[in-house]
Amino acid sequence: MFRYIVKRLLHLIPVLLVITIVLFALLKLMPGDEVSAYLGTNSNITQEQRENIEEKLGLNDNIVVQYAKWLGRTLTGDFGMSFKFRQPVTEVIGSYIWNTFLINIIALVLALLIAIPVGIRSAVKKYGAFDNAWTVFSLIGFSMPSFFFALCLIFFVAVPFSSFIPLNGMHDAIKLAIGYDSIWDEIGDVARHLILPVTVMTVISLAGFIKYVRNSMLDVIRQDYIRTARAKGLKEKVVIYRHAFRNALIPLVTLLGFQIPALFMGAIILETVFLWPGIGNILYTSVMDRDIWVVMAANTFYAALALLGNLLADVCYALVDPRVKTS
Amino acid sequence: MNETLLEVRELCKYFPIRGGFWGKGKGEVKAVDGVSFSIRQGETLSLVGESGCGKSTLGRTAIRLYEPTSGQIFYRGEEITHLSSRGSKKLRSKMQIIFQDPYSSLNPRMNVFAAISEAMIEHGITQKGAETNERVDELLTLCGLAPEHKYRYPHQFSGGQRQRIGIARALALNPEFIVCDEPVSALDVSIQSQIINLMMELQEKMGLSYLFISHDLGVVRHLSTRVGVMYLGSIVELAPRSELYENPLHPYTQALLSAVPVPDPSVKKEPKLLRGEIPGNVNLPSGCKFHTRCPYAQKICEQEVPPLREVKPQHCAACHFAGEITYDS
Numbered sequence: 055m056f057r058y059i060v061k062r063l064l065h066l067i068p069v070l071l072v073i074t075i076v077l078f079a080l081l082k083l084m085p086g087d088e089v090s091a092y093l094g095t096n097s098n099i100t101q102e103q104r105e106n107i108e109e110k111l112g113l114n115d116n117i118v119v120q121y122a123k124w125l126g127r128t129l130t131g132d133f134g135m136s137f138k139f140r141q142p143v144t145e146v147i148g149s150y151i152w153n154t155f156l157i158n159i160i161a162l163v164l165a166l167l168i169a170i171p172v173g174i175r176s177a178v179k180k181y182g183a184f185d186n187a188w189t190v191f192s193l194i195g196f197s198m199p200s201f202f203f204a205l206c207l208i209f210f211v212a213v214p215f216s217s218f219i220p221l222n223g224m225h226d227a228i229k230l231a232i233g234y235d236s237i238w239d240e241i242g243d244v245a246r247h248l249i250l251p252v253t254v255m256t257v258i259s260l261a262g263f264i265k266y267v268r269n270s271m272l273d274v275i276r277q278d279y280i281r282t283a284r285a286k287g288l289k290e291k292v293v294i295y296r297h298a299f300r301n302a303l304i305p306l307v308t309l310l311g312f313q314i315p316a317l318f319m320g321a322i323i324l325e326t327v328f329l330w331p332g333i334g335n336i337l338y339t340s341v342m343d344r345d346i347w348v349v350m351a352a353n354t355f356y357a358a359l360a361l362l363g364n365l366l367a368d369v370c371y372a373l374v375d376p377r378v379k380t381s
Numbered sequence: 382m383n384e385t386l387l388e389v390r391e392l393c394k395y396f397p398i399r400g401g402f403w404g405k406g407k408g409e410v411k412a413v414d415g416v417s418f419s420i421r422q423g424e425t426l427s428l429v430g431e432s433g434c435g436k437s438t439l440g441r442t443a444i445r446l447y448e449p450t451s452g453q454i455f456y457r458g459e460e461i462t463h464l465s466s467r468g469s470k471k472l473r474s475k476m477q478i479i480f481q482d483p484y485s486s487l488n489p490r491m492n493v494f495a496a497i498s499e500a501m502i503e504h505g506i507t508q509k510g511a512e513t514n515e516r517v518d519e520l521l522t523l524c525g526l527a528p529e530h531k532y533r534y535p536h537q538f539s540g541g542q543r544q545r546i547g548i549a550r551a552l553a554l555n556p557e558f559i560v561c562d563e564p565v566s567a568l569d570v571s572i573q574s575q576i577i578n579l580m581m582e583l584q585e586k587m588g589l590s591y592l593f594i595s596h597d598l599g600v601v602r603h604l605s606t607r608v609g610v611m612y613l614g615s616i617v618e619l620a621p622r623s624e625l626y627e628n629p630l631h632p633y634t635q636a637l638l639s640a641v642p643v644p645d646p647s648v649k650k651e652p653k654l655l656r657g658e659i660p661g662n663v664n665l666p667s668g669c670k671f672h673t674r675c676p677y678a679q680k681i682c683e684q685e686v687p688p689l690r691e692v693k694p695q696h697c698a699a700c701h702f703a704g705e706i707t708y709d710s
Contacts, residue, residue, distance in 0.1 A: 181399070278485035282550070285446060285480075286500035287473025297488055376534045377489060 059369060066361050073357045074350075078121050081346050088113060091344035092137045124350070134347030138340070143351045147333060151355075153224060154325070154332035157248065158317050161255035165263050168256070173267025174302075177275060178294060188264055195261025200320060204254045204327045212250060220247050222329040251328045259317060266309050270302040277301070304375050311367020315360040384457070386558055386590050387443065387476075388419040392452035394435075394442045398663070411662050412438040414614035415452070417689070420558070425584070425591040427601040427622075429637070430611035431659055436594045437481070439611070440560040443592065444476040445469050456558075474504050474554035481563040483543035487535040493521070493546055494531040501553050520549040525579060541572035548579065552587075560592045565600065577604060598641050602626055610634045613662050613670045616689060620696040630698040632675050632706055669701070677706055 089107050093099065099107075108114055112123060127134060133143035176185040212221045220226065224247050225240075234240040274280065275298050283297040322334035329335065333352055340348040372378045393416075395409040412435045420426045428436045441447045443454060445461065454462045461472055480486035487496060497520060498513045507513040518528035524545040535543055544564060551559055561580065565573040581604055583589060595601050601608055602622060609619040610633065618631040629635045639653040655674045660666055666673050672682035681701055689699040700706075 278480055278482055279488040281446065282480060282486045282547075283488065285444075285473070285478045286503065286550075287470045287554070288500065288503055292503070297491075300490055301488065375490070376492075377536045 055369075055372070058372070059365075062365050062368065066358075066365065069361060070354075070358060074125070074354055075121065077350060077353050077357070078124065079117075081349060082117055082120075084344065084346075086344055088344065088346065091346070124347075128351075128354075133351040136340075136345055136348050138343050138345045138348075143347050146336065146348055147351055147355070150331055150336050151333045153330060154318065154321055154334060157251055157255065157325075157330065157332065158314075158321060160248065161252050161259065162314070162317060164252065164256045165259045169260055169263030169267050173264045174271055174294065174299060176264065176268045177271030180272065185268075188268075192261040192264050195257050196265075198258075200254055200258050201323050201327050203257065204250070204324060207250050207254060208327075218246065219249055222250075222327075223247060224331050247330075251324050251330055254324055255317065255320065258320065259313065262313075263309075266306060267302070270305045271298060274298045274301045300374075304371065307370040307374055308367045311363045311365075311370070314363045314366075315356065318356060318359055384422050385419050386422045386457060387592075388455040389443055390417050390453045390455075392416045392439070392442060392454065393450045394438050394447055395450045408663050411614050411665060413442060414662075414665070416611075416614070416616055418609060418616060418619060420590055420592060422557070422590055423584070423588055424606035425593050425604055427593040427595060427605040427608045428611055428616075429595060429598060429601055429608060432596065433659070433662070434611045435614040435662070436596075436611055437562050440562050440592055440594050441478070444478060444558075444560055445472065446478065470504070474500075474506070475556055476558045476560070477551035477554060477556040478560040478562060479544075479547050479551050479564045482567050483540055483547050484567070486547060487543060487550075489535055492532050492534050493517075493526075493538075496535075496546065497521075497531075497550050497553050500550070504554055506554060516553070520552055523552070523583070524549040525575075539572075540568050541575060544568060544572075544576050545579070548576075548583070552583070556589070558590045558592070560594070562594050563596070564593075566595065566597065573600065580604070598637065610637065613660065613665060615670060615699065616697075617671065617700070618698045619689065620698075624693075624696050628696075630692055630696065630703040630706070631671075631700045632677055633671050634698075635706070669699075671700075677702060 088111060089104055092107060092111060112120055115123070124134070131144070133147075135141070136143050136146045139146050172188055176182075176188050179185055208221055212219045224244060226243050226247075229239070229243060234243070275294075280293060280298055283293045288297075318334070321330075321332060322338055324330070325332040325335035326338045333355070336348060337352040339345075340352065392413055393411070394413040395411050398408050398410060414435070416435075416439055418426065428439065430436050438447065442449050445454070445464065449462060452462070453460060456472065456475070461469070464472060491499070494517055497517050498507075501507045501513060501516060502509055507516050517531055521528045521531060526542060526545050526549065530538075535546065538546065544567075547564075564580070565576050568576060577600060580591070584591060591604075593601065593605065605622045607619065607621050608625045609616045610625075610631065611617065612633050618625065618629065618634045620628075620630075625634065626638065629638055633655075636653045636655050653676070656676070657674045660670070660673055666683075668684050669675070669678075669682040669687050672678040675682065679701070685701070687699045687701045687703075689697045690703075691697050692703045698704075
């Protein structure tokens, strides 16, 4: 198993390398020029100053050399300087990434906690009222764009109840300025800010999860070995959970591997709508501001996440299914 | 022979058909339609018939894996038709089933030991630990498997070995009665005979009774005490084995037997081919269900349902003209 993981990790390196080459080329193809992006709005400069900056940013080099320089820096852990924040990219991303993890992990755990029992029950009582109600819910959740749902929540929930549920952001501006009474005060404040974005993310991913759990369970329930389990005279609970659900987990594990990166990417839009200080929000504003080293680092992070998600799915697959050989 | 073990009276099992816009039922599939028979201790009753004639459904309903639609089931004289789940749990250890497909009837995520021991522990037959361990080894040896393979998973075994696991699993609860639902039809012919011999050996050793479901008339002839022929959810003929094979009374049985290939190329044989298709079991034909395909059908066959009557001692047939139609093999 250990050897298998190491081997798979080594396989990821060339893939990631190709992805960064494509990303780099795309960024360089973007319209606009980097000097004005570097200077921001303050771009009244002489030709000489401009040439100095171009030299400083390494823009005079061949694009291949530029990439090689970026790669060399990155491998030593230096992702460059952010034009906008005037601080190292690692610090910019490092200070925001945990906010993204926070929102995603809460939403993922909530979605799974709801989807698994709901999906199992829907499958066991197929076409019942419970199943039909959740099918309608899933359909709505699937079809509705996340930003639209987010705007609906802001308008119908946050506006009328603004004293308790904040519109956006992560901290109360006044409290942040004058300081919190205690750590609990801060946690409570962040929790209230989490309500809306976590609700949107949970509902959106719940729709897919329920369908997957339900279909996967339906697939397993009609298998012959479930009948065998019933013939053994086992309790229905044992049949459903020990025999059926364990087998239904196999495709779910794969789904999870794909779903984790998908959640992070979905968060890009949501973080922008809710002004959540996460990596998605940073990526969005950095693209708008042509803050290319931040964009490069954030995109590389997303690519690595997707690849690791796949690897995680394969490893878990081998763990839960005795038929899969890892050699 | 001795005591009657299982008796089934007028058993019906209908499956509702879902459909329509509101999911209301559009009718029923009459898989088993008023079947009566009994099985005595130590005997093998075989059920034969075409695919979809309700053999498997009958077998599964008889041991309460399916809820019967109507009719009665008695086990050792006690009615078990509507036993609660707690009551049927006790019953489960007495009545077991061996399934048709040894590939799909074993949970792929359970090793052999877990598959066999699970039910024993659930029913309190053995305690966890050395006792269970010993019993599993014993069962595996009994079924011709090596006990040291017990921590392997089903996919590491061949079809014949898997069916042996299925048999060991069924025997784990010390049953008296086993429904064998086409236990060999998914196996190679050479493996079939091994499994059948194993089953006959076990029957002798443990005094088991079998309800043997098959469409292989050769296998049935080899191991049965009595044979029942099913057509569209009903038994059309029921007789002791040699009587049925030598002297079939129902035209359907006659057609089935004449279709059995003779393993001798020099024998010229004209099988009595049946006309038409088997009718669907949603809207059953009126009168005798077989009249649409019967070469001897008369007016009465369309109107009156022929009862299963004892034409000769122990030999029952459901045909208005049973005994009048001759059969030359």
